[in-house]
Amino acid sequence: MSNFLGSHAINMDAKGRLAIPSRVREQLAQACGGRIVLTANADEERCLWVYPEPQWEVIQPQIEALPNMNRNVRRLQRLVLGYATPLELDPAGRILIPPTLRSYASLDKKLMLIGQGKKLELWSEESWFSWLDESSGSDDMPPEMEALSL
Amino acid sequence: MSNFLGSHAINMDAKGRLAIPSRVREQLAQACGGRIVLTANADEERCLWVYPEPQWEVIQPQIEALPNMNRNVRRLQRLVLGYATPLELDPAGRILIPPTLRSYASLDKKLMLIGQGKKLELWSEESWFSWLDESSGSDDMPPEMEALSL
DNA sequence: GGGTAAAAGTGGTTTTTAGTGGGTTTAAGT
């Protein structure tokens, strides 16, 4: 089972191609032979999610099966299913980001790739840093988090 | 179980390499064979955490398992998992700090390494001293702390 | 207390590998 960690600053070239860092490339090769699914993030942050294909096949049915009379559920479904795109790494270890996803997450040249355990997140550098600055807001947290001792 | 104590002033060279003090190096060698995980601190102080790998394997699942519909949980996950990087000491007992972590904690030449029991903290000297000056904030604390007799 | 030896810290050089940028062909859509 894949375990993505760590952050990488990476550049998208003029064609919308993105070189996956070699460390991550190795993990992807072994988790899914380079076959991934790229989709939109469901919460308000406007980044992309990168799932190894086998992991995507676990979460897709879960999202489809949700009772969707609720607005938030419909939003989740429309975003996560509606933007999902299967991709493969090219021989040079790069992926081509589809234009709709590029604009959904406002991706320009400078990007950040963030490991989140079973998936990766892809941010524009600008939104990543502005999120870092502003997100230390309220202090309500679930009891599981209050109890942590790190 | 490792027990890091004490503080060291250390220098990072132009390549971002950091010589671990020999005292600490010995502790790391026996705790984890020199295999560590370096990551971002979760609260607003912008220092780095240094975990011996076995200790990291205890806390990573705890963080991943948190219910993440809450903003603060997502922040914790994105920072602590998202910046986590496994590293090994080179033959000269140095580690290379990845650029994203260097900039997260504003590390320049002069650094402070602070023992915190099961982990170490790595600060830029400047932020360490400014934190020392300004950090005596409010007086709300959890009951466990109120009950202490030191 | 001074000298010596060993270890620790520092810096630079070389080699390899990863990242970048085009250019060309093929396919797809208009």
Place this chain on the structure above:
DNA sequence: ACTTAAACCCACTAAAAACCACTTTTACCC
């Protein structure tokens, strides 16, 4: 059939990893 974009291929550049040599400090012994 023409235009545009995506896939493929190859060459070049830059950065990271490994290697090695030197300086400084510390500890130990004379």
